[in-house]
Amino acid sequence: MFKRILIANRGEIALRVIRACRELGVESVVAYSEADRGARYLELADRAICIGPARSDQSYLKINRVISAAELAQVDAIHPGYGFLSENSHFAEICRSCGYEFIGPTSEAMELLGNKNAARAAARRSKTPTVPGSDGLITSESEGLAVAREIGYPVLVKASAGGGGRGIRQANNDQELKRALQEAAQEALTAFGNPDVYIEKFIENPRHVEAQILADAHGNVVHLWERDCSLQRRRQKLVELTPAPNLSLAKRKALCEAAVRLAKESGYTNAGTVEFIVDKNGDFYFIEMNARIQVEHPVTELATGIDLIKAQIRLAAGEKLPYAQQDIKHRGFAIECRINAEDVEKNFRPCPGKIEELIAPGGFGVRFDSHVYAGYTVSPYYDSMIGKLLATASTREEGLAIMIRALEEFHIKGIKTSIPLLLNILKSPKFAAAAPDVGFIERHFMTK
Ligand code: ADP
DSSP states (O other): OOSEEEEOOOHHHHHHHHHHHHHHTOEEEEEEEGGGTTOGGGGGSSEEEEEEOSSGGGTTTOHHHHHHHHHHHTOSEEEOOSSTTTTOHHHHHHHHHTTOEESSSOHHHHHHHHSHHHHHHHHHHTTOOBOSBOSSOOOSHHHHHHHHHHHOSSEEEEETTOOTTTTEEEESSHHHHHHHHHHHHHHHHHHHSOOOEEEEEOOSSOEEEEEEEEEOTTSOEEEEEEEEEEEEETTEEEEEEESOTTOOHHHHHHHHHHHHHHHHHTTOOEEEEEEEEEOTTSOEEEEEEEOSOOTTHHHHHHHHOOOHHHHHHHHHTTOOOSOOGGGOOOOSEEEEEEEEOEEGGGTTEEOOEEOOEEEOOOSTTEEEEESOOTTOEEOTTSOSEEEEEEEEESSHHHHHHHHHHHHHHOEEESSOOSHHHHHHHHHOHHHHHSOOOTTHHHHHHOOO
């Protein structure tokens, strides 16, 4: 096991990793920016090292500064958290070549999966269903038109190097497709330096269901079941839960087993998430794999009793998975609500500022993962998420009642948060009745 780990991240995920390190008897060192100086979670680490100014391109994203902190603190490994450098294969390679284990997959696996066209090909090789579409890259307009006519409109043109929703265009006919091919390629070239595009059938009102996997460096891969993350606004997840509603056990199993096959096919190690869209018939299609720990990982922890951050650290240290697939039990229901500092009524504008009062909820089945407290100032420089409220119970009905009770108990003054919207959604009869798709929140809860 490692003696000391550098945490190249901030906020709740930095605190989450500090806690895991403490429990494992591993020392933690946090690299922080000037904007996070004085944040109380830094005191819980064994050491904290300032790596630069508030702007993340001068601190949390600056590879040479992170590596300098690792050198200074003489760590054995680096945990990248999520966001920032976590999916940067170049960073993973530099860490390892400098002698620091990167807590995540190999840079080769990250590169393969970071390219959507290559990831789609790997999915096909592993018999993981992909969205019907082109066999590979589209190299000419006529080829694109032929593919679209064969699978039928509407289609999506997607950039192979795309991410964060960029480089995607919808087309409903030949005319639109010609434009979409050009625009997607141009946007991808500008944003990612790579104009490659491919075509996928557009799936109407899909749900977003993802499978959590863990893989060791000895060829063993297991899944820890799925999370339904369809409750989104503009592709930002707001609520995640498990099990996915209205999906049979057989379908859930098939989806998770497909994720395991893809992880094996791509030589994946450590924790990862395979994302699928699910159509009205419950048929699922691979869309991408995230080569990092995800924000919503505690949903899986509550449902399985497995600490994913400790698992990541142990796997990076070369340990074997201590459980086989049949040892992993899904114990009921778990849900996460993202508490964001934003003004829902003003088009979700971020709402940084000082938290004057804070009393977080607790009680049976409640977990709150957060780095904030009364007196903490939410910085305008970073993501507006200030914490994740989770609930778990043996049934969905009971779990939702716990979550609603906990959201109602949540007392926070000084900044606006997403709590009123979350309550509106969870209390709505429409939510109780349906298995929401990715457009659910915008259709029912966005008036303008
Ligand atoms: P990015 O990497 O940019 O986030 P994804 O390929 O993951 O792009 O797609 C982003 C979102 O777009 C998905 O979560 C889903 O809601 C939607 N989407 C992706 N592919 C399709 C498709 N073939 N049909 C309908 N919606 C899709």
